[in-house]
Amino acid sequence: xxxxxxxxxxxxxxxxYYTEDLLDEIxxxxxxxxxTNAIDAxxxxxxxxxxxxxxxxxxxxxxxxxxxxxxEFLEEIDQQIDNFQxxxxxxxxxxxxxxxxxxxxxxxxxxxxxxxxxxEKNQLIAKINNHFLEE
Amino acid sequence: xxxxITIKYTLIGFVFGLLFPIVAILIDCCLYNDxxxxxxxxxxxxxxxxxxxxxxxxxLVLGFVFYFIGTVIEKLELSNSNLNRINIDxxxxxxxxxxxxxxxxxxxxxxxxxxxxxASMVKKYNDKGDKDKxxxxxxxxxxxxxxxxxxxxxxxxxxxxxxxxxTEKKVKTNIPKEVKKVLEINELEDLITISFNQMDFETxxxxxxxxxxxxxxxxxxxxxxxxxxxxxxxxxxxxSNCRIIKYKDxxxxxxxxxxGKLFEPFVRLENNLNKEGNGVGLYLVKRLVNSIxxxxxxxxxxxxxxxxxxxxxxMKSNYIQxxxxxxxxx
Numbered sequence: 001x002x003x004x005x006x007x008x009x010x011x012x013x014x015x016x017y018y019t020e021d022l023l024d025e026i027x028x029x030x031x032x033x034x035x036t037n038a039i040d041a042x043x044x045x046x047x048x049x050x051x052x053x054x055x056x057x058x059x060x061x062x063x064x065x066x067x068x069x070x071x072e073f074l075e076e077i078d079q080q081i082d083n084f085q086x087x088x089x090x091x092x093x094x095x096x097x098x099x100x101x102x103x104x105x106x107x108x109x110x111x112x113x114x115x116x117x118x119x120e121k122n123q124l125i126a127k128i129n130n131h132f133l134e135e
Numbered sequence: 136x137x138x139x140i141t142i143k144y145t146l147i148g149f150v151f152g153l154l155f156p157i158v159a160i161l162i163d164c165c166l167y168n169d170x171x172x173x174x175x176x177x178x179x180x181x182x183x184x185x186x187x188x189x190x191x192x193x194x195l196v197l198g199f200v201f202y203f204i205g206t207v208i209e210k211l212e213l214s215n216s217n218l219n220r221i222n223i224d225x226x227x228x229x230x231x232x233x234x235x236x237x238x239x240x241x242x243x244x245x246x247x248x249x250x251x252x253x254a255s256m257v258k259k260y261n262d263k264g265d266k267d268k269x270x271x272x273x274x275x276x277x278x279x280x281x282x283x284x285x286x287x288x289x290x291x292x293x294x295x296x297x298x299x300x301x302t303e304k305k306v307k308t309n310i311p312k313e314v315k316k317v318l319e320i321n322e323l324e325d326l327i328t329i330s331f332n333q334m335d336f337e338t339x340x341x342x343x344x345x346x347x348x349x350x351x352x353x354x355x356x357x358x359x360x361x362x363x364x365x366x367x368x369x370x371x372x373x374x375s376n377c378r379i380i381k382y383k384d385x386x387x388x389x390x391x392x393x394x395g396k397l398f399e400p401f402v403r404l405e406n407n408l409n410k411e412g413n414g415v416g417l418y419l420v421k422r423l424v425n426s427i428x429x430x431x432x433x434x435x436x437x438x439x440x441x442x443x444x445x446x447x448x449x450m451k452s453n454y455i456q457x458x459x460x461x462x463x464x465x
Contacts, residue, residue: 011403012245014279018252064241066403066414096244098237117245118252 001132003030005054009041009073010034010062010093015117019060022121028128038068042076049081055088058128060119061111063094063101071101074110085110089131091124093117140212141205148201152194159190238401238414239290246283250276285355289415292348296422303342310337310371310380313346314354321351326358328366335373339447345423350382352416353443357384376449383442388435397433 006023010016016034023029033056035041041059048055063070070092077084091113094101105114113127164172164180181187253276260268295302311331318324339346358365363385370381389397389404396402400418417433420443424431429447 012249014249014253014275017275018249018256021256094241095248096241098241100237117248118255 001028001129004028004057004128004132005030006032007041007044007056007059007061008032008034009038009059009065009070011036011065012062015062015093018118022119022124025121026125038065038070038073042068042073045077046080055084057088057132059088059090061090061092062117063092070111071104071108074108078108078110085112089113091115091127093119140209141202144205144208145198145202148204149194149198151201152197155193155197156187156190160187163187234401235293242286242290243283246279246286249279250283253279286415289419292344293415293419293422295344296419296426299342299344299423299426303344305340306343308339308341308343308346310339310346310369313343314350314369317347317350317354321355323354323358326365327354328364329354329369330366331369331371333370333372336371336378339378341427341447342423345427348423349420349445352420353382353384356416356441357386361386374446378447378449380445380447381442382445383440385440388437388439388441389433390437394433394435398431 006029008016008019008023010019013036016036020032020034023032033044035044038061045055047053061070061073068076074090090111092105092111093115095117097114097116102114105111112131115123115127160177160181163184164177167180253272256272257269257276260272311334314329318327318329354367357367361384365385367382367384370379370383372379372381393404396404398417398421399414401414403414421431424445424447427447429445431443431445433441433443435441
């Protein structure tokens with residue numbers, strides 16, 4: 001597995017604390033950047049896109065956030081950057097999967113997994129392997 | 136006053152009633168009158184057959200009959216529109232319940248998930264013998280459970296609003312004493328300084344839960360969203376036909392663009408302090424105040440604190456005790 005750069009986008013300080021700690025234990029994790037709101041993360045991604053800088057390999061994106069939620073973030077990315085999913089995988093995270101969220105997940109194209117919080121280390125590694133081992 | 140349907144049907148009846156004798160007489164004359172078809176012959180025919188005089192009452196009779204038909208149709212339409220309105224209200228209620236269910240299940244699960252995540256970290260670092268880290272995690276765990284308690288309390292209070300008038304009695308409530316009680320019960324005395332400025336009145340007759348929930352939400356918001364030592368001032372102002380409660384804090388305030396969303400349910404506003412809320416508190420305040428016919432508004436500038444104004448009516452309601460004796464400080 002090649003080294004991977006991560007973004008965590010979640011307004012929950014506790015969840016970020018936990019997820020960062022979890023990623024810290026995984027050997028192929030090269031870097032982790034934490035954003036507590038989707039607007040700042042979107043700006044970082046569009047800035048990198050404009051500067052043609054490297055985007056993160058994997059984004060762990062919370063669904064329910066104030067101001068801009070996970071699905072709104074995906075819509076913005078979809079509108080502003082073509083084929084973003086070719087270089088960056090997005091895993092959606094939620095505390096409870098509601099049918100509305102599942103419907104929204106099925107409608108979109110950018111996120112490739114929809115996982116429950118808190119993340120479980122082995123499950124996360126398995127999902128990452130599914131997407132990155134083939135490379 | 137009857138509406139258009141009844142008037143329309145009455146007119147139709149009346150017009151039919153007018154046409155009926157004319158047509159009846161013409162038919163009668165055509166079939167049974169051997170004379171030439173003139174006005175005189177028609178008048179003669181009418182005079183020879185007295186039943187025609189009765190027929191002249193048709194406009195009145197049919198007018199009345201159609202008036203009653205119109206009244207019945209009007210009542211049916213009214214019932215139908217009431218049923219439609221109830222149906223729309225029920226659909227709205229279902230939608231609200233669905234949203235409520237979505238948020239309550241999400242928020243409660245978040246508390247449980249965060250607790251479970253932190254508990255697993257405690258185990259991991261305890262096994263590693265890292266006591267400092269364990270203590271750090273336990274501190275976070277304590278905050279999570281406290282937030283969870285607040286969340287449950289907010290949701291429970293929200294659920295009780297609709298039954299307030301059945302389950303609770305309005306009681307004479309001394310505002311300064313109630314605020315002091317809120318601080319004591321919730322162990323917030325050391326976390327905030329509250330002072331009363333203008334005190335035109337002190338006592339209201341309201342549901343006790345109302346005053347407690349309103350001030351608890353204001354106070355916890357002031358403490359939570361603050362970079363200074365939290366403080367707030369309260370003014371109790373006697374207006375004409377109303378009582379006004381102003382609560383002003385020294386918190387981080389809310390930007391102009393977000394002010395419109397302040398009282399919306401389940402809307403959590405972005406804040407630089409990265410504090411987690413459940414988006415229920417101020418919605419609960421609004422619902423409680425509205426439930427007794429009052430209004431709540433807010434004004435703020437980012438970085439300059441928030442000011443809430445609650446206006447409660449005194450006229451045509453007995454929510455507020457207005458006699459001077461009861462406004463004396465107890």
